Amino acid sequence: MKEIRELTKAEEQLMKVVWQLQKATIKEITDGMPEPKPAYNTVATVLKVLKGKNFVALEANGNVFSYYPLVAEKDYRHFAFDKVFDNYFSGSYHSLVSFLVEEKNLDEVTHERLKQLADKLKDL
Template sequence: MEIKELTRAEEQIMQELWKLNKAFVKEIIEEMDEPKPAYNTVSTIIRILETKGFVGHESFGKSHRYFPKISKDDYKEFATGKLLLGYFDNSANNMLSFFLEEKKLNLKDADELLKLLAEAKKKAK
């Protein structure tokens, strides 16, 4: 299945659904930050997410309990790839340099990344 990009509102709801794993609209709203969106707004967005293939549901009479059909890790891979390709010429080096220059990544984080890279290099051998 092809993953599509989420709008900001859709992503907010998916973040809550990924945390909850299964939830009714009311439960999703309870987890959201203030100001909480209207029930109808969340319900509409959930139905859009279902049409896009992100969400499925189980029926309980007239109520529906929703669950993610696409994992957070799968969407993270899609979004990161889109970011890398669209803004950094598909270069992890360009992206890392940007985060360092913009101070979104400190030296401690960079050291941890270097350790991860060294471990990955050992595993690849």
């Protein structure tokens, strides 16, 4: 897997649209953005940066240019999680699970699912 670099919030938001559409023009990407929609030129600028970071590539079909992802959403999700896991939980699963259980108001269904997962860990 190639080196993945951290994205800014704006880059990440735009990549979510690219991942969803898989291949799209600047206008299609702009239309897929949440309100308030960024300007066309802003989307074009962010795509240029993402191309430089090797997150997207450009495909020309006549005079229509489409962007498509080079980094899979799953791969970036793993990268982002690992960064949070290492930086905020010091790589400790115990710290992560403790945070989820003690600091978050979990509904009963989520709490039960975590208990089931913990039981599975005991069986390993």
